[in-house]
Amino acid sequence: MAKVYDVIVVGTGAGGSTVMKTLCEAGLNVVALNSGPRVIPSMHYGNHRRRFELQYRGFGDPKTKNQRHGGCDSEITTDLFEHEIRYTVAPGGQWVWTRCKGTGGKANFWGRSSARFGDIDFKGASRDGHDVDWPITSEEISPYYSRIERMVGVSSTVQNRPSNPDGDYLPAFGHRCMDWIVKSACDEIGVPYLPDRIAQLTVDHNGHPACHYCGGCRTGCDSGSFFSPTWYFIPAAEKTGKLELRTDAHVKNVIVREDGQAAGVSYIDRATRKEVEVYAKVVVLAGSCCETAKIMLNSKSRHWPTGIANSSGQLGRNLVDHLYASAAHGILPRLAGQPSRPDNASSSTVCWMPRWQNLKNPFEEEFIRGYSVYVGGGCQEYPSYASHFEGFGSEYKRKIRKYYPTPVSFGIQAPSLVSEKNYIDIDPVVKDIFGIPVARFHYQWGPNELKMWEHAKEVCADILRRADGENWGAGAKPQPPGHSLHETGPCRFGNDPKKFVTNRWSACHDVPNLYVADASMFPTPTDKTTTISILAFALRSCDHIIEGFRQGSFG
Amino acid sequence: MAGQGPERREILRILSLASAAAEFPGLTKWAFAFDDPPKNGLAQGPKKTYKPQFFTTEEYETAEILCDLIIPSDETPGAREAGVSEFIDLMASRDAEIQPKFRSGISWLDARSQASRQKPFRAVSKEEQTGILEHLAYREKHRPGEEQGRAFFNLIREYTLMGFYTSRIGFAELDNPSLRQFYEKDPLGCTHVNDREHKHLSPIRQ
Numbered sequence: 001m002a003k004v005y006d007v008i009v010v011g012t013g014a015g016g017s018t019v020m021k022t023l024c025e026a027g028l029n030v031v032a033l034n035s036g037p038r039v040i041p042s043m044h045y046g047n048h049r050r051r052f053e054l055q056y057r058g059f060g061d062p063k064t065k066n067q068r069h070g071g072c073d074s075e076i077t078t079d080l081f082e083h084e085i086r087y088t089v090a091p092g093g094q095w096v097w098t099r100c101k102g103t104g105g106k107a108n109f110w111g112r113s114s115a116r117f118g119d120i121d122f123k124g125a126s127r128d129g130h131d132v133d134w135p136i137t138s139e140e141i142s143p144y145y146s147r148i149e150r151m152v153g154v155s156s157t158v159q160n161r162p163s164n165p166d167g168d169y170l171p172a173f174g175h176r177c178m179d180w181i182v183k184s185a186c187d188e189i190g191v192p193y194l195p196d197r198i199a200q201l202t203v204d205h206n207g208h209p210a211c212h213y214c215g216g217c218r219t220g221c222d223s224g225s226f227f228s229p230t231w232y233f234i235p236a237a238e239k240t241g242k243l244e245l246r247t248d249a250h251v252k253n254v255i256v257r258e259d260g261q262a263a264g265v266s267y268i269d270r271a272t273r274k275e276v277e278v279y280a281k282v283v284v285l286a287g288s289c290c291e292t293a294k295i296m297l298n299s300k301s302r303h304w305p306t307g308i309a310n311s312s313g314q315l316g317r318n319l320v321d322h323l324y325a326s327a328a329h330g331i332l333p334r335l336a337g338q339p340s341r342p343d344n345a346s347s348s349t350v351c352w353m354p355r356w357q358n359l360k361n362p363f364e365e366e367f368i369r370g371y372s373v374y375v376g377g378g379c380q381e382y383p384s385y386a387s388h389f390e391g392f393g394s395e396y397k398r399k400i401r402k403y404y405p406t407p408v409s410f411g412i413q414a415p416s417l418v419s420e421k422n423y424i425d426i427d428p429v430v431k432d433i434f435g436i437p438v439a440r441f442h443y444q445w446g447p448n449e450l451k452m453w454e455h456a457k458e459v460c461a462d463i464l465r466r467a468d469g470e471n472w473g474a475g476a477k478p479q480p481p482g483h484s485l486h487e488t489g490p491c492r493f494g495n496d497p498k499k500f501v502t503n504r505w506s507a508c509h510d511v512p513n514l515y516v517a518d519a520s521m522f523p524t525p526t527d528k529t530t531t532i533s534i535l536a537f538a539l540r541s542c543d544h545i546i547e548g549f550r551q552g553s554f555g
Numbered sequence: 556m557a558g559q560g561p562e563r564r565e566i567l568r569i570l571s572l573a574s575a576a577a578e579f580p581g582l583t584k585w586a587f588a589f590d591d592p593p594k595n596g597l598a599q600g601p602k603k604t605y606k607p608q609f610f611t612t613e614e615y616e617t618a619e620i621l622c623d624l625i626i627p628s629d630e631t632p633g634a635r636e637a638g639v640s641e642f643i644d645l646m647a648s649r650d651a652e653i654q655p656k657f658r659s660g661i662s663w664l665d666a667r668s669q670a671s672r673q674k675p676f677r678a679v680s681k682e683e684q685t686g687i688l689e690h691l692a693y694r695e696k697h698r699p700g701e702e703q704g705r706a707f708f709n710l711i712r713e714y715t716l717m718g719f720y721t722s723r724i725g726f727a728e729l730d731n732p733s734l735r736q737f738y739e740k741d742p743l744g745c746t747h748v749n750d751r752e753h754k755h756l757s758p759i760r761q
């Protein structure tokens with residue numbers, strides 16, 4: 001008889017690695033399936049290579065430029081990203097889907113901004129009547145955030161703003177010169193300018209060394225000084241001896257038993273291109289938001305003709321993302337001619353402007369909910385502001401040198417509202433290289449998030465004016481949907497089985513031994529990033545799984 | 556996983572540098588520009604002739620001149636020392652979309668120069684070359700009918716910036732903090748405690 005594991009975990013990124021570690025430490029036998037190769041930091045990360053040590057100077061090979069989405073899929077890391085298995089976008093829509101197939105996933109290279117979700121996010125519908133509330137409260141999830149923050153280490157300050165709940169923090173990063181200038185302008189108009197919550201170590205923590213400020217974070221951390229599955233949870237899971245990690249195992253679908261419950265999964269071994277089945281009492285999908293939805297939609301059987309656990313018809317629906325766009329960029333001439341400073345040495349957001357709109361009732365803005373702004377600037381690795389100046393020759397070269405410390409930019413993070421028009425389904429025609437039907441995206445930005453962007457442009461222009469800055473304008477158009485990597489929603493949780501794919505523990509209503517443990521479970525978008533919440537909610541799901549095993553619910 | 560001292564990281568860096576450098580035959584100045592500076596000074600590097608992969612010999616000469624005009628060698632080294640034209644040739648050689656833009660742009664410059672001086676751009680004096688570029692570079696000097704020339708100037712200027720400011724020489728030009736490998740503690744904190752708004756700083760760099 002084929003071996004039956006306790007748990008199969010699909011995906012080894014932020015959510016998957018949390019589940020692997022937690023369940024292995026609880027003594028369960030876990031097999032984890034990862035679509036691509038094992039990430040080895042000394043081989044795959046940047047390891048302090050600077051641009052002049054790279055063949056294409058960090059711009060990447062022009063020959064393959066159309067297959068890279070930029071961001072974390074860079075010259076150094078591109079081999080870890082999925083370029084073989086395609087996806088489609090329905091006419092009139094837009095989506096870029098950046099998938100890291102190496103173990104640890106995109107969480108090898110993430111931005112590390114780690115604000116907790118709070119009741120302002122969970123009770124959005126009660127406050128403004130739009131969409132649905134979350135089935136849990138801030139009080140209920142708070143201990144899980146604390147456990148995660150203590151495990152991974154998050155640097156910030158206590159700020160006493162209920163819309164942006166405080167956590168258990170390590171010392172914050174220092175303010176750069178540009179931070180003080182922008183902060184003084186924000187103070188004048190009552191906009192918060194505060195240390196971000198950053199999952200990056202300012203002091204040694206749990207055996208992980210403090211950051212050494214090399215600035216190379218976006219190509220992976222060589223010392224494990226910020227959370228990644230590669231340095232944190234995968235080694236912890238392997239240490240238990242309870243984990244079997246299979247790489248190059250690209251999951252195709254969930255297999256069901258006679259009673260319609262999950263029996264295991266079927267995957268393609270990329271090395272042999274053969275299909276392999278693996279069985280377990282519980283299946284946890286954490287392949288990243290849209291990959292999880294795609295696997296479930298592709299899991300059709302006589303029980304589940306439209307995809308597993310889809311009696312609600314909501315599987316793949318409710319897809320949302322953060323609209324990313326430039327709200328303003330320019331220079332702060334007060335810093336012109338100053339000596340260069342290592343402003344980018346932490347490569348983190350350092351400070352941000354967390355949501356300040358619509359916090360009180362009645363709401364003051366025309367849009368629903370609110371957005372946050374990330375502010376970057378100072379001496380950067382590459383002087384992109386130089387393109388803005390006219391001219392050439394020695395005078396031009398001196399000007400570039402003089403203004404090196406001055407650039408500043410404001411990027412908006414605006415949640416899109418749930419829309420009927422935005423969802424993921426399976427392309428009826430196109431198949432990938434393994435013969436698996438591909439994901440098809442239907443997505444366009446809606447008026448609410450575009451209103452937020454207009455609002456942010458005005459506020460940021462005002463801030464720049466007050467800082468004696470030169471405003472060179474906002475972006476002409478937003479980044480395409482998918483760009484932020486903060487997509488959520490297609491398996492969203494809620495109490496009503498008719499309306500939600502998963503329950504408050506992120507187990508499927510229809511299939512109680514099938515869980516999701518990535519951002520696909522989050523019901524509605526917020527102004528905050530998703531990774532730390534994936535960790536916290538996955539940890540909470542694990543409590544439910546462990547309890548289920550204890551009570552014998554899974555046979 | 557803990558206790559990875561700077562020594563180990565430095566060894567890793569040197570290893571990765573060595574393997575990366577081994578992959579770039581034919582890139583003479585550029586390879587030189589990303590290597591550690593030789594102890595006996597910049598000018599001592601081997602003088603090899605670069606064989607362009609995309610540009611013709613004449614086009615390559617023109618590209619070199621343009622890079623030099625855009626980021627000249629003056630009180631500090633410029634695009635020439637940093638081997639920027641080799642970088643542009645490599646990028647263009649692998650980018651079918653950009654190739655016609657470089658090729659037709661250089662032809663445009665030559666035609667422009669032929670019309671007034673009966674010589675290609677690379678053969679006229681530096682003053683005449685500068686004169687042609689000024690009409691492309693400054694809005695107040697723009698002339699009608701030179702749209703293609705202006706688009707090409709913007710393109711080659713962008714690639715010159717990319718090539719120069721990502722070279723070791725370009726990093727040194729800006730005193731780019733990335734030249735330094737790492738810091739023992741948080742180096743971000745601003746030190747102007749008596750002038751947080753930075754309204755009374757006196758510039759020390761031009």
